Amino acid sequence: MLPEDVILVEDYCLKYQIEHAFVFSLEEYGLIELVVVEAQKCIPLHQMQAIEKFSNLYYDLNINLDGIDAISHLLQKIEVMQDEIRLLKSKLSLYTIPV
Template sequence: MQPDDVILVEDYCLKYNIEHTFVFSLEEYGLIELVLVEERKFIPIHQIPAIEKFSTLHYELNINLDGIDAISHLLQKVEAMQEEIRLLKSRLSVYGVGT
């Protein structure tokens, strides 16, 4: 990974006023992945939207990590079902059925 592809956890937390422990807990729950470089943890840039979503759930809606984990799991299931619906609609359109 290039230095532009990651941000130090401490820098991110300082900038967005969230606790380091919250980010590390997200990693422990398997909700995000952090990168270890020279004994320091970094956030890959592609993980930032997920952290922002989870931060909103936690800090603004007071949802604990177990709740965030459940919500994340349900959202993944919804996205998978939406993809399956899209594929089924695509197959049906071959036969001139559906919208």
């Protein structure tokens, strides 16, 4: 019996009508992590949002895996920069006089 925090790749692909190879390719590119439970590849629930985002890019917008990899990398850089901006704003607010 599978733990509650994973779903079989086969079940996910059947439910959302996507190719198994696509999910395995996402893993090969390092975009998601799959786990093996009872000799079967499974998707951890915390990876579901990423898979849905990537499948929308792939199937709806016809972006290939190299493009998805580039987009993911750029989005991660943006998140890091936004965090840095928030930190700098909070530091700057210590030195500003309220009006």
